[in-house]
Amino acid sequence: MNITLNGNNKSIQEISSVLDLLKSLELTPETVVVELNTTIIQPDSYDTTNIAEDDWVEIIRFVGGG
Amino acid sequence: MLCIAGTEFSSRLFLGTGKFSSSTVMAQAIEASACQMVTVALRRVDLDNPDDDIMKALSQREYTFLPNTSGARDANEAIRLAHLARAASGSSWLKLEVTPDPRTLLPDPVETLRATEKLVKDGFIVLPYMNADPILALKLQDAGAAAVMPLGSPIGTNQGVLTDFQVKIIIEQARVPVVVDAGIGAPSHAAYAMELGADAVLVNTAISIAGDPVAMAAAFAKAVEAGRTAYVAGIGQRSKQASASSPEDGKLSSDLRFLA
Amino acid sequence: MYQSPDFKQLSEQIKLATTADVEQALYASRLNLSNLAALLSPAAEPYLPQMAARSSKITLTRFGKTTQLYAPIYLSNYCTNRCAYCGFSADNLIKRKCLTIDEAEKEAMILHERGFQHILLVSGEAENAVDVEYMEAIALRLRDKFAAVSIEIQPMSTEHYHRLFLAGITAVAVYQETYDPDIYKQVHLSGKKRDYAYRLETPARVAEAGMREVGIGALLGLADWRAEGLAIGHHLNWLRKEFWSTAFTISFPRMRPAAGEFEPLQIVTESNLSQLIFALRLFDQDVGLIVSTREEARYRDGMLGLGPTRYSAGSCTAPGGYGDSDHEGEQFSVGDNRSLEEVCTVIKAKGFDPVCKDWDCTFQTI
Numbered sequence: 001m002n003i004t005l006n007g008n009n010k011s012i013q014e015i016s017s018v019l020d021l022l023k024s025l026e027l028t029p030e031t032v033v034v035e036l037n038t039t040i041i042q043p044d045s046y047d048t049t050n051i052a053e054d055d056w057v058e059i060i061r062f063v064g065g066g
Numbered sequence: 067m068l069c070i071a072g073t074e075f076s077s078r079l080f081l082g083t084g085k086f087s088s089s090t091v092m093a094q095a096i097e098a099s100a101c102q103m104v105t106v107a108l109r110r111v112d113l114d115n116p117d118d119d120i121m122k123a124l125s126q127r128e129y130t131f132l133p134n135t136s137g138a139r140d141a142n143e144a145i146r147l148a149h150l151a152r153a154a155s156g157s158s159w160l161k162l163e164v165t166p167d168p169r170t171l172l173p174d175p176v177e178t179l180r181a182t183e184k185l186v187k188d189g190f191i192v193l194p195y196m197n198a199d200p201i202l203a204l205k206l207q208d209a210g211a212a213a214v215m216p217l218g219s220p221i222g223t224n225q226g227v228l229t230d231f232q233v234k235i236i237i238e239q240a241r242v243p244v245v246v247d248a249g250i251g252a253p254s255h256a257a258y259a260m261e262l263g264a265d266a267v268l269v270n271t272a273i274s275i276a277g278d279p280v281a282m283a284a285a286f287a288k289a290v291e292a293g294r295t296a297y298v299a300g301i302g303q304r305s306k307q308a309s310a311s312s313p314e315d316g317k318l319s320s321d322l323r324f325l326a
Numbered sequence: 327m328y329q330s331p332d333f334k335q336l337s338e339q340i341k342l343a344t345t346a347d348v349e350q351a352l353y354a355s356r357l358n359l360s361n362l363a364a365l366l367s368p369a370a371e372p373y374l375p376q377m378a379a380r381s382s383k384i385t386l387t388r389f390g391k392t393t394q395l396y397a398p399i400y401l402s403n404y405c406t407n408r409c410a411y412c413g414f415s416a417d418n419l420i421k422r423k424c425l426t427i428d429e430a431e432k433e434a435m436i437l438h439e440r441g442f443q444h445i446l447l448v449s450g451e452a453e454n455a456v457d458v459e460y461m462e463a464i465a466l467r468l469r470d471k472f473a474a475v476s477i478e479i480q481p482m483s484t485e486h487y488h489r490l491f492l493a494g495i496t497a498v499a500v501y502q503e504t505y506d507p508d509i510y511k512q513v514h515l516s517g518k519k520r521d522y523a524y525r526l527e528t529p530a531r532v533a534e535a536g537m538r539e540v541g542i543g544a545l546l547g548l549a550d551w552r553a554e555g556l557a558i559g560h561h562l563n564w565l566r567k568e569f570w571s572t573a574f575t576i577s578f579p580r581m582r583p584a585a586g587e588f589e590p591l592q593i594v595t596e597s598n599l600s601q602l603i604f605a606l607r608l609f610d611q612d613v614g615l616i617v618s619t620r621e622e623a624r625y626r627d628g629m630l631g632l633g634p635t636r637y638s639a640g641s642c643t644a645p646g647g648y649g650d651s652d653h654e655g656e657q658f659s660v661g662d663n664r665s666l667e668e669v670c671t672v673i674k675a676k677g678f679d680p681v682c683k684d685w686d687c688t689f690q691t692i
Contacts, residue, residue: 005113006110006111006113007110025111025113027111028119031119031121032111032154033108033150033153033154035150038146040149040150040153042153058110059110059111059113060108060109060110060111060150060154061108061109061111061119061120061121061154062106062107062108062120062121062131062133062154062155063084063106063107063108063109063120064082064083064084064085064086064092064106064107064120065082065083065084065105065106065107065108065134065136066082066083066084066085066105066107066134066136066221066268066270066271204570204571238356239566239567239570240567241567241568318376318379318380318383319375319376319378319379320375320378320379320382320632321375322374322375322378322597322600322628324624324625324627324628324629325596325597325600325625325628326595326596326622326624326625
């Protein structure tokens with residue numbers, strides 16, 4: 001399955017939910033915010049929200065800034 | 067004590083967390099500054115370096131986090147970033163930045179006002195970064211901004227409070243706290259802003275790129291406190307008295323013999 | 327909503343001011359409320375000529391060599407309040423009259439012919455004689471004939487003020503009479519006006535309704551005038567912060583002999599009045615300061631350019647008094663009986679421009 005992840009094309013296998021994706025990227029779910037096709041996904045729905053072909057996924061977190 | 071949107075702050079120094087050499091130095095600098103409000107930005111996770119998490123270095127309990135919308139070029143982008151920030155931080159505090167010109171990073175007054183109106187309706191505690199325009203400050207205040215953040219000089223220029231004339235008017239007129247942001251390059255600049263009557267200052271670059279950021283953070287803390295104390299003590303009055311002792315003003319008097 | 331600081335504490339604060347406080351206030355470029363207290367104090371009295379000079383300089387810088395002129399039109403002397411000091415008080419056996427819309431227009435046109443472009447419609451406080459419909463009807467008649475029509479009538483709701491604004495009224499004056507709640511109760515014996523808080527909140531309602539200008543003030547002669555001055559400063563400060571796009575004026579009605587034989591509770595001399603005017607000018611560089619024909623010609627001529635920005639002229643304080651030589655039923659007798667023309671001549675002789683038109687209410691967007 002092909003998705004756009006943080007602006008880049010990415011091919012992913014054996015991933016159905018947002019939670020699966022975060023795990024495969026070795027990201028702690030509590031430290032990020034996920035936007036799926038410009039909708040913010042609530043953390044308690046990560047395991048029930050499925051990712052489909054051509055989805056647009058943004059994974060965002062806080063960084064240093066003024 | 068400084069109070070913004072019902073939250074009290076004993077420190078009037080806000081720190082930005084950008085451009086530090088490491089998270090460790092940043093955390094130490096924040097500690098040395100005794101600040102209680104830190105700004106953070108939102109970015110895409112660096113997927114090649116997923117472990118790089120600023121929040122590990124900061125404990126959410128000790129500070130009020132003020133996520134910014136840096137990078138937003140118009141109101142819609144800022145509103146989207148604001149909602150992401152709220153999802154990430156779990157709080158409604160927001161430093162609104164709308165900077166369409168990548169060269170100067172000067173804030174867009176029209177889009178900033180538009181975004182403020184919307185975000186206040188969405189329940190955010192909005193602290194807009196703005197040019198030092200007194201009418202804009204009042205309009206942002208009327209739109210529900212919890213504080214206004216006029217710039218001292220363009221961001222990252224370290225030029226100090228070049229806008230002091232307008233900042234003074236903003237301070238005189240505003241009902242909400244005034245936080246001087248951007249351009250503060252040295253502790254003396256911060257002290258000056260506080261002497262003018264600013265409620266707080268936000269400093270980032272001057273500390274993060276200093277030879278010793280931790281020592282510089284401590285220096286800023288002292289400067290902010292000194293400036294505030296001087297303002298409360300009435301330094302303005304004394305300097306004005308000096309200008310009046312010029313012979314022309316001192317001798318001036320009107321003929322009031324018409325009085326019954 | 328606005329609450330005025332404790333009046334007795336204001337009095338006490340002023341008494342404590344020293345010569346050093348006065349000098350500091352006199353030369354501060356921006357004055358705070360403590361500075362104002364110092365300038366209102368007895369310690370400031372020897373500095374009156376210096377205060378006058380600074381006040382004059384600021385007024386000249388902010389307003390130029392101009393003096394605005396207006397005339398009042400008394401619409402009605404019916405009043406449902408009993409106020410110990412006022413000629414219109416419900417108790418007083420005076421000839422009562424309320425002008426019809428046509429009569430009001432006739433009075434206005436007399437002033438128009440005399441050269442006035444700014445008029446102030448005044449009435450006693452009686453809703454059965456003067457209500458929002460009546461005021462609206464008069465405003466609509468006059469809006470195209472005058473540059474600015476202000477009102478000084480009973481306090482109204484925000485909604486009613488907004489209606490009058492849309493009908494062409496540009497400004498509202500509503501004086502607290504006294505900021506001392508005890509004296510307030512003592513002199514306002516009965517009627518709606520007895521409600522101190524409602525009156526105090528009125529300027530805010532006027533500003534909220536969108537009026538361009540709000541006039542505040544105290545009747546001098548009721549309570550400690552120094553504390554009244556400081557209370558006005560507090561009120562003005564608050565109003566400026568809440569309603570930053572509204573212009574404000576302060577009036578200084580000093581008690582004159584009136585029917586009912588009420589003796590002023592406090593004597594306010596011309597010198598006191600001047601100190602009050604200068605102190606408020608130094609405190610707020612942009613506020614309009616109004617001196618009416620209650621004051622004598624000599625005083626008004628002397629004060630030209632020293633702080634006041636607006637004078638009334640050729641005034642009659644009885645309803646229908648311009649068309650009628652019979653001035654029976656007037657609110658108070660005036661101290662300056664000169665015509666507009668005569669007042670203009672004096673203003674010009676002083677090198678000032680008499681301004682009868684400062685705004686055009688047809689610009690008011692609807």
